[in-house]
Amino acid sequence: MYPVAMRFATKALRVGQDLDPQYMAVIPPLYQSATFGWQDLDTTPKFDYTRCGNPNRNTLEQVIAALENGKHCVAFSSGMAAIVAAFSLAQAGDHILIAGDIYGGTFRIGEKYLPKQGIQVGEFCAHNPLSINDAVQPNTKLLIFETPTNPNLRVSDIAAVVKIAKQHGLIVIFDNTFASPVLQNPLDLGVDIVVHSTTKYISGHSDVIGGAVITNNDDYYTTVYEWNKAVGAAPSPFDCWLSLRGVKTMKCRMDVHCKNAQAVAEFLDAHPRVKTSHYPGLLTHPDHQVARRQMRAFGGMLAFDVDGTVAQARKVAESTNVFLLAESLGGVESLIAYPPLMSHATMTEEQRVSKGIPPTLLRLSVGIEDAEDLIEDLDQALKAAFA
Ligand SMILES: Cc1ncc(COP(=O)(O)O)c(C=O)c1O
Helix, strand or coil, X not given: CCCCCCCHHHHHHHCCCCCCCCCCCCCCCCCCCCECCCCCCCCCCCCCECCCCCHXXXXXXXXXXXXXXXXXXXXXXXXXXXXXXXXXXXXXXXXXXXXXXXXXXXXXHHHHHHHHHCCEEEEECCCCCCHHHHHCCXXXXXXXXXXXXXXXXXXCCHHHHHHHHHHCCCEEEEECCCCCCCCCCHHHHCCCXXXXXXXXXXXXXXXXXXXXXXXXXXXXXXXXHHHHHHHCCCCCHHHHHHHHHHHHCHHHHHHHHHHHHHHHHHHHHCCCCEEEEECCCCCCCCXXXXXXXXXXXXCCEEEEEECCCHHHHHHHHHHCCCCEECCCCCCCCCEEECHHHCCCCCCCHHHHHHCCCCCCEEEEECCCCCHHHHHHHHHHHHHHHCC
Protein backbone atom coordinates (compact mmCIF):
# COMPACT_ATOMS: atom_id res chain seq x y z
CA MET A 1 0.00 0.00 0.00
CA TYR A 2 1.15 3.52 -0.77
CA PRO A 3 1.10 6.20 1.93
CA VAL A 4 -2.13 8.22 1.85
CA ALA A 5 -0.53 11.63 1.97
CA MET A 6 1.81 11.34 -0.99
CA ARG A 7 2.63 14.51 -2.88
CA PHE A 8 1.91 15.13 -6.55
CA ALA A 9 4.99 13.69 -8.29
CA THR A 10 5.03 10.63 -6.02
CA LYS A 11 1.32 9.98 -6.64
CA ALA A 12 1.94 10.19 -10.40
CA LEU A 13 4.50 7.39 -10.10
CA ARG A 14 2.98 5.18 -7.44
CA VAL A 15 -0.83 5.28 -7.29
CA GLY A 16 -2.19 2.02 -8.69
CA GLN A 17 1.29 1.04 -9.86
CA ASP A 18 2.56 -1.63 -7.50
CA LEU A 19 4.78 -4.33 -8.96
CA ASP A 20 2.95 -6.59 -11.39
CA PRO A 21 2.08 -9.69 -9.31
CA GLN A 22 2.86 -12.19 -12.09
CA TYR A 23 6.46 -11.27 -12.97
CA MET A 24 7.18 -8.31 -10.66
CA ALA A 25 7.32 -6.04 -13.71
CA VAL A 26 7.95 -2.44 -12.67
CA ILE A 27 5.80 -1.11 -15.52
CA PRO A 28 2.15 -2.25 -15.68
CA PRO A 29 1.83 -4.74 -18.57
CA LEU A 30 -0.25 -3.78 -21.58
CA TYR A 31 -3.55 -5.70 -21.57
CA GLN A 32 -4.29 -5.34 -25.28
CA SER A 33 -7.31 -7.61 -25.10
CA ALA A 34 -10.87 -6.82 -26.16
CA THR A 35 -12.37 -9.43 -23.85
CA PHE A 36 -11.57 -11.36 -20.65
CA GLY A 37 -12.40 -14.88 -19.60
CA TRP A 38 -14.89 -15.91 -16.90
CA GLN A 39 -13.80 -18.44 -14.27
CA ASP A 40 -17.38 -19.69 -14.05
CA LEU A 41 -20.85 -18.20 -14.57
CA ASP A 42 -21.30 -17.39 -10.87
CA THR A 43 -18.27 -15.11 -10.71
CA THR A 44 -18.35 -11.90 -12.75
CA PRO A 45 -14.78 -11.04 -13.65
CA LYS A 46 -13.39 -7.63 -12.65
CA PHE A 47 -12.95 -6.83 -16.34
CA ASP A 48 -15.06 -8.54 -18.97
CA TYR A 49 -14.99 -6.34 -22.08
CA THR A 50 -12.67 -3.45 -22.83
CA ARG A 51 -15.43 -1.02 -23.84
CA CYS A 52 -16.59 -1.25 -20.21
CA GLY A 53 -13.21 -1.41 -18.49
CA ASN A 54 -9.63 -2.60 -18.84
CA PRO A 55 -6.69 -2.89 -16.40
CA ASN A 56 -4.63 -0.19 -18.19
CA ARG A 57 -7.57 2.19 -18.21
CA ASN A 58 -8.27 1.40 -14.56
CA THR A 59 -4.72 2.30 -13.52
CA LEU A 60 -4.80 5.54 -15.50
CA GLU A 61 -8.15 6.45 -13.92
CA GLN A 62 -6.81 5.87 -10.40
CA VAL A 63 -3.80 8.09 -11.02
CA ILE A 64 -5.71 10.95 -12.66
CA ALA A 65 -8.32 10.88 -9.87
CA ALA A 66 -5.51 11.10 -7.29
CA LEU A 67 -3.78 13.98 -9.11
CA GLU A 68 -7.03 15.98 -9.23
CA ASN A 69 -7.81 15.17 -5.58
CA GLY A 70 -10.93 13.39 -6.78
CA LYS A 71 -12.69 10.19 -5.80
CA HIS A 72 -13.63 8.98 -9.29
CA CYS A 73 -12.21 9.26 -12.79
CA VAL A 74 -13.59 7.97 -16.08
CA ALA A 75 -11.15 7.89 -19.00
CA PHE A 76 -12.36 8.59 -22.54
CA SER A 77 -11.19 8.26 -26.13
CA SER A 78 -10.95 12.08 -26.44
CA GLY A 79 -11.37 15.29 -24.49
CA MET A 80 -14.53 16.05 -26.48
CA ALA A 81 -16.02 12.68 -25.52
CA ALA A 82 -15.32 13.57 -21.86
CA ILE A 83 -17.03 16.96 -22.23
CA VAL A 84 -20.08 15.49 -23.97
CA ALA A 85 -20.28 12.81 -21.26
CA ALA A 86 -20.37 15.55 -18.61
CA PHE A 87 -23.14 17.27 -20.60
CA SER A 88 -25.13 14.02 -20.39
CA LEU A 89 -26.10 15.20 -16.89
CA ALA A 90 -28.52 17.53 -18.72
CA GLN A 91 -31.53 16.26 -20.61
CA ALA A 92 -34.19 17.49 -23.04
CA GLY A 93 -35.91 20.53 -21.55
CA ASP A 94 -32.86 21.65 -19.58
CA HIS A 95 -30.87 24.80 -20.19
CA ILE A 96 -27.09 24.97 -19.77
CA LEU A 97 -24.57 27.82 -19.67
CA ILE A 98 -21.30 27.80 -21.58
CA ALA A 99 -18.66 30.46 -20.89
CA GLY A 100 -18.15 32.82 -23.82
CA ASP A 101 -14.40 32.30 -23.79
CA ILE A 102 -14.19 28.54 -24.30
CA TYR A 103 -12.46 25.95 -26.51
CA GLY A 104 -13.93 25.98 -30.03
CA GLY A 105 -14.98 22.32 -29.86
CA THR A 106 -17.04 22.92 -26.72
CA PHE A 107 -18.62 25.95 -28.40
CA ARG A 108 -19.49 23.75 -31.43
CA ILE A 109 -21.26 21.13 -29.27
CA GLY A 110 -23.28 23.92 -27.64
CA GLU A 111 -24.13 25.62 -30.90
CA LYS A 112 -24.82 22.65 -33.18
CA TYR A 113 -25.57 19.49 -31.24
CA LEU A 114 -27.11 20.13 -27.81
CA PRO A 115 -30.08 22.06 -29.31
CA LYS A 116 -30.87 18.98 -31.45
CA GLN A 117 -31.25 17.02 -28.20
CA GLY A 118 -33.68 19.60 -26.81
CA ILE A 119 -31.08 21.23 -24.55
CA GLN A 120 -31.06 25.02 -24.72
CA VAL A 121 -27.70 26.76 -24.46
CA GLY A 122 -26.94 30.20 -23.03
CA GLU A 123 -23.71 32.10 -22.48
CA PHE A 124 -22.10 33.74 -19.47
CA CYS A 125 -18.84 35.52 -18.81
CA ALA A 126 -16.55 33.68 -16.39
CA HIS A 127 -14.57 36.90 -15.76
CA ASN A 128 -17.75 38.46 -14.43
CA PRO A 129 -19.39 35.78 -12.24
CA LEU A 130 -22.37 38.08 -11.62
CA SER A 131 -23.25 37.56 -15.32
CA ILE A 132 -24.56 34.14 -14.23
CA ASN A 133 -27.40 35.93 -12.41
CA ASP A 134 -28.59 37.42 -15.71
CA ALA A 135 -28.00 34.32 -17.85
CA VAL A 136 -29.58 31.73 -15.55
CA GLN A 137 -33.11 30.45 -16.22
CA PRO A 138 -35.46 28.37 -14.08
CA ASN A 139 -34.42 25.23 -16.03
CA THR A 140 -30.65 25.86 -16.01
CA LYS A 141 -28.97 22.65 -14.95
CA LEU A 142 -25.24 23.19 -15.31
CA LEU A 143 -22.48 25.45 -16.51
CA ILE A 144 -19.04 24.89 -17.98
CA PHE A 145 -15.99 27.15 -18.05
CA GLU A 146 -12.23 27.05 -18.28
CA THR A 147 -9.29 29.18 -17.17
CA PRO A 148 -6.77 30.09 -18.44
CA THR A 149 -8.84 30.56 -21.56
CA ASN A 150 -8.10 29.60 -25.11
CA PRO A 151 -6.56 31.49 -26.86
CA ASN A 152 -6.59 34.71 -24.82
CA LEU A 153 -5.15 33.32 -21.60
CA ARG A 154 -7.58 35.25 -19.44
CA VAL A 155 -7.78 33.93 -15.88
CA SER A 156 -11.07 33.94 -14.01
CA ASP A 157 -11.66 33.34 -10.32
CA ILE A 158 -12.85 29.72 -10.10
CA ALA A 159 -14.18 29.95 -6.53
CA ALA A 160 -16.12 33.13 -7.37
CA VAL A 161 -17.85 31.42 -10.33
CA VAL A 162 -18.64 28.38 -8.16
CA LYS A 163 -20.13 30.62 -5.45
CA ILE A 164 -22.66 32.27 -7.77
CA ALA A 165 -23.42 29.04 -9.65
CA LYS A 166 -24.19 27.27 -6.37
CA GLN A 167 -26.62 30.03 -5.37
CA HIS A 168 -28.66 28.83 -8.38
CA GLY A 169 -28.12 25.12 -7.66
CA LEU A 170 -26.09 24.54 -10.84
CA ILE A 171 -23.70 21.67 -11.45
CA VAL A 172 -20.30 23.23 -12.16
CA ILE A 173 -18.12 21.64 -14.85
CA PHE A 174 -14.58 22.89 -15.36
CA ASP A 175 -12.15 22.15 -18.20
CA ASN A 176 -8.69 21.98 -16.59
CA THR A 177 -6.82 21.07 -19.78
CA PHE A 178 -4.83 24.31 -20.12
CA ALA A 179 -3.54 24.44 -16.55
CA SER A 180 -3.19 20.68 -15.90
CA PRO A 181 -3.58 19.23 -12.39
CA VAL A 182 -0.01 20.34 -11.66
CA LEU A 183 -1.05 24.00 -11.56
CA GLN A 184 -4.56 23.92 -10.09
CA ASN A 185 -7.10 21.47 -8.66
CA PRO A 186 -10.58 22.88 -9.30
CA LEU A 187 -12.40 20.21 -7.22
CA ASP A 188 -10.71 21.77 -4.18
CA LEU A 189 -12.38 25.08 -5.12
CA GLY A 190 -15.89 23.61 -5.17
CA VAL A 191 -16.17 22.54 -8.83
CA ASP A 192 -18.33 19.39 -9.22
CA ILE A 193 -16.78 17.90 -12.33
CA VAL A 194 -13.35 18.42 -13.87
CA VAL A 195 -12.83 17.46 -17.50
CA HIS A 196 -9.53 17.07 -19.33
CA SER A 197 -8.31 16.59 -22.81
CA THR A 198 -5.59 14.15 -21.71
CA THR A 199 -4.25 14.57 -25.25
CA LYS A 200 -2.46 17.64 -23.87
CA TYR A 201 -0.32 18.00 -20.72
CA ILE A 202 -1.43 14.78 -19.02
CA SER A 203 -0.15 12.55 -21.85
CA GLY A 204 2.32 15.22 -22.87
CA HIS A 205 3.93 13.74 -25.99
CA SER A 206 1.45 14.47 -28.80
CA ASP A 207 0.96 10.76 -29.45
CA VAL A 208 -2.44 10.08 -27.83
CA ILE A 209 -5.97 11.46 -28.12
CA GLY A 210 -7.77 11.01 -24.80
CA GLY A 211 -10.02 12.55 -22.20
CA ALA A 212 -11.02 12.25 -18.55
CA VAL A 213 -13.85 13.22 -16.21
CA ILE A 214 -13.06 13.51 -12.49
CA THR A 215 -15.59 14.00 -9.70
CA ASN A 216 -16.22 13.36 -6.02
CA ASN A 217 -19.94 12.82 -6.64
CA ASP A 218 -21.02 9.15 -6.86
CA ASP A 219 -24.16 9.89 -8.94
CA TYR A 220 -22.35 12.06 -11.48
CA TYR A 221 -19.68 9.37 -11.76
CA THR A 222 -22.27 6.67 -12.47
CA THR A 223 -24.01 8.78 -15.15
CA VAL A 224 -20.73 9.61 -16.87
CA TYR A 225 -19.41 6.04 -16.65
CA GLU A 226 -22.66 4.61 -18.05
CA TRP A 227 -22.64 7.14 -20.89
CA ASN A 228 -19.10 6.09 -21.83
CA LYS A 229 -20.04 2.43 -21.75
CA ALA A 230 -23.27 2.96 -23.70
CA VAL A 231 -21.86 5.04 -26.56
CA GLY A 232 -18.48 3.29 -26.68
CA ALA A 233 -16.17 6.26 -26.02
CA ALA A 234 -13.60 4.13 -24.16
CA PRO A 235 -9.89 4.75 -24.73
CA SER A 236 -7.76 1.91 -26.12
CA PRO A 237 -5.54 0.00 -23.66
CA PHE A 238 -2.40 1.16 -25.49
CA ASP A 239 -3.49 4.81 -25.35
CA CYS A 240 -4.03 4.40 -21.59
CA TRP A 241 -0.60 2.80 -21.26
CA LEU A 242 1.00 5.70 -23.17
CA SER A 243 -0.92 8.27 -21.13
CA LEU A 244 0.22 6.64 -17.90
CA ARG A 245 3.82 6.88 -19.10
CA GLY A 246 3.24 10.57 -19.80
CA VAL A 247 1.64 11.21 -16.41
CA LYS A 248 4.81 10.13 -14.63
CA THR A 249 6.81 13.08 -15.95
CA MET A 250 4.00 15.65 -15.92
CA LYS A 251 5.28 17.62 -12.95
CA CYS A 252 8.83 18.07 -14.26
CA ARG A 253 7.55 18.73 -17.77
CA MET A 254 5.23 21.45 -16.45
CA ASP A 255 8.06 23.08 -14.53
CA VAL A 256 10.00 23.54 -17.78
CA HIS A 257 6.89 24.52 -19.82
CA CYS A 258 6.20 27.30 -17.30
CA LYS A 259 9.80 28.53 -17.11
CA ASN A 260 10.16 28.62 -20.90
CA ALA A 261 6.75 30.28 -21.42
CA GLN A 262 7.66 33.06 -18.97
CA ALA A 263 10.92 33.72 -20.86
CA VAL A 264 9.17 33.69 -24.26
CA ALA A 265 6.34 35.93 -23.00
CA GLU A 266 8.81 38.49 -21.64
CA PHE A 267 10.71 38.47 -24.95
CA LEU A 268 7.50 39.01 -26.95
CA ASP A 269 6.25 41.65 -24.53
CA ALA A 270 9.34 43.74 -25.24
CA HIS A 271 9.33 43.15 -29.02
CA PRO A 272 8.52 46.21 -31.18
CA ARG A 273 6.50 44.09 -33.68
CA VAL A 274 4.24 42.65 -30.97
CA LYS A 275 1.16 44.59 -29.86
CA THR A 276 0.31 42.42 -26.85
CA SER A 277 1.79 39.34 -25.26
CA HIS A 278 -0.94 37.47 -23.40
CA TYR A 279 0.59 35.46 -20.56
CA PRO A 280 -0.74 35.39 -16.98
CA GLY A 281 2.81 35.41 -15.62
CA LEU A 282 3.43 38.93 -16.94
CA LEU A 283 2.93 41.66 -14.35
CA THR A 284 1.05 43.62 -17.03
CA HIS A 285 -1.48 40.81 -17.65
CA PRO A 286 -4.94 41.99 -16.53
CA ASP A 287 -5.49 38.82 -14.45
CA HIS A 288 -1.98 38.45 -13.04
CA GLN A 289 -3.11 38.79 -9.42
CA VAL A 290 -5.92 36.19 -9.74
CA ALA A 291 -3.51 33.83 -11.49
CA ARG A 292 -0.90 34.33 -8.76
CA ARG A 293 -3.45 33.46 -6.10
CA GLN A 294 -5.11 30.58 -7.88
CA MET A 295 -2.39 28.80 -9.85
CA ARG A 296 0.88 27.23 -8.65
CA ALA A 297 2.62 28.63 -11.77
CA PHE A 298 1.43 30.37 -14.93
CA GLY A 299 1.41 27.56 -17.49
CA GLY A 300 2.94 26.77 -20.85
CA MET A 301 0.44 28.53 -23.12
CA LEU A 302 0.57 32.06 -24.42
CA ALA A 303 -0.74 34.15 -27.29
CA PHE A 304 0.56 37.28 -28.95
CA ASP A 305 -0.93 39.84 -31.23
CA VAL A 306 1.35 40.79 -34.10
CA ASP A 307 1.53 44.55 -34.62
CA GLY A 308 1.10 44.35 -38.39
CA THR A 309 -1.17 43.05 -41.09
CA VAL A 310 -2.95 39.69 -41.18
CA ALA A 311 -0.50 38.63 -43.90
CA GLN A 312 2.44 39.47 -41.63
CA ALA A 313 0.93 37.51 -38.72
CA ARG A 314 0.43 34.52 -41.00
CA LYS A 315 4.01 34.89 -42.25
CA VAL A 316 5.32 34.76 -38.65
CA ALA A 317 3.42 31.48 -38.13
CA GLU A 318 4.86 30.07 -41.36
CA SER A 319 8.43 31.18 -40.67
CA THR A 320 9.32 29.42 -37.42
CA ASN A 321 11.65 26.43 -37.45
CA VAL A 322 11.72 25.21 -33.84
CA PHE A 323 8.04 25.99 -33.24
CA LEU A 324 6.06 23.61 -35.46
CA LEU A 325 2.99 25.01 -37.22
CA ALA A 326 0.34 22.66 -35.84
CA GLU A 327 -2.85 22.41 -33.81
CA SER A 328 -2.98 21.12 -30.25
CA LEU A 329 -0.90 21.91 -27.18
CA GLY A 330 0.69 20.46 -24.11
CA GLY A 331 3.26 18.26 -25.81
CA VAL A 332 7.00 18.47 -25.18
CA GLU A 333 7.59 20.13 -28.56
CA SER A 334 6.72 23.80 -29.11
CA LEU A 335 3.83 24.55 -31.45
CA ILE A 336 2.61 27.74 -33.08
CA ALA A 337 -1.05 27.94 -34.09
CA TYR A 338 -3.28 30.30 -36.03
CA PRO A 339 -6.67 30.16 -34.20
CA PRO A 340 -8.89 31.31 -37.13
CA LEU A 341 -7.84 28.29 -39.20
CA MET A 342 -7.28 25.88 -36.32
CA SER A 343 -8.82 25.80 -32.80
CA HIS A 344 -11.43 28.50 -33.55
CA ALA A 345 -12.20 27.67 -37.19
CA THR A 346 -15.80 26.81 -36.32
CA MET A 347 -16.52 30.43 -35.34
CA THR A 348 -17.24 33.18 -37.84
CA GLU A 349 -14.80 36.09 -38.09
CA GLU A 350 -17.41 38.23 -36.34
CA GLN A 351 -17.76 35.75 -33.45
CA ARG A 352 -14.00 35.55 -33.07
CA VAL A 353 -13.51 39.31 -33.01
CA SER A 354 -16.33 39.66 -30.46
CA LYS A 355 -14.44 37.17 -28.26
CA GLY A 356 -11.20 39.14 -28.55
CA ILE A 357 -9.53 36.91 -31.14
CA PRO A 358 -8.22 39.26 -33.85
CA PRO A 359 -6.91 37.74 -37.11
CA THR A 360 -3.38 38.85 -36.11
CA LEU A 361 -3.32 36.68 -32.95
CA LEU A 362 -0.98 33.69 -32.79
CA ARG A 363 -1.04 31.05 -30.08
CA LEU A 364 2.00 29.25 -28.71
CA SER A 365 2.24 26.00 -26.84
CA VAL A 366 5.70 26.40 -25.36
CA GLY A 367 7.57 23.12 -25.13
CA ILE A 368 10.57 21.95 -23.16
CA GLU A 369 13.34 22.85 -25.63
CA ASP A 370 16.04 25.36 -24.61
CA ALA A 371 14.36 28.73 -24.04
CA GLU A 372 17.11 30.55 -25.95
CA ASP A 373 16.37 28.50 -29.09
CA LEU A 374 12.66 29.29 -28.81
CA ILE A 375 13.33 33.00 -28.46
CA GLU A 376 15.81 33.08 -31.35
CA ASP A 377 13.32 31.21 -33.51
CA LEU A 378 10.51 33.71 -32.84
CA ASP A 379 12.92 36.60 -33.35
CA GLN A 380 13.93 35.39 -36.82
CA ALA A 381 10.27 34.65 -37.74
CA LEU A 382 9.24 38.18 -36.77
CA LYS A 383 12.17 39.59 -38.76
CA ALA A 384 11.18 37.47 -41.79
CA ALA A 385 7.57 38.69 -41.63
CA PHE A 386 8.58 42.36 -41.46
CA ALA A 387 11.53 42.24 -43.88
C1 LIG B 1 -9.26 23.27 -23.59
C2 LIG B 1 -9.60 22.08 -24.43
N1 LIG B 1 -10.60 21.29 -24.04
C3 LIG B 1 -10.96 20.21 -24.77
C4 LIG B 1 -10.32 19.89 -25.95
C5 LIG B 1 -10.76 18.70 -26.75
O1 LIG B 1 -9.87 17.65 -26.59
P1 LIG B 1 -9.63 16.47 -27.64
O2 LIG B 1 -9.01 17.08 -28.85
O3 LIG B 1 -8.75 15.53 -26.91
O4 LIG B 1 -10.97 15.90 -27.96
C6 LIG B 1 -9.27 20.69 -26.39
C7 LIG B 1 -8.56 20.37 -27.65
O5 LIG B 1 -7.75 21.14 -28.14
C8 LIG B 1 -8.90 21.83 -25.61
O6 LIG B 1 -7.91 22.65 -26.00
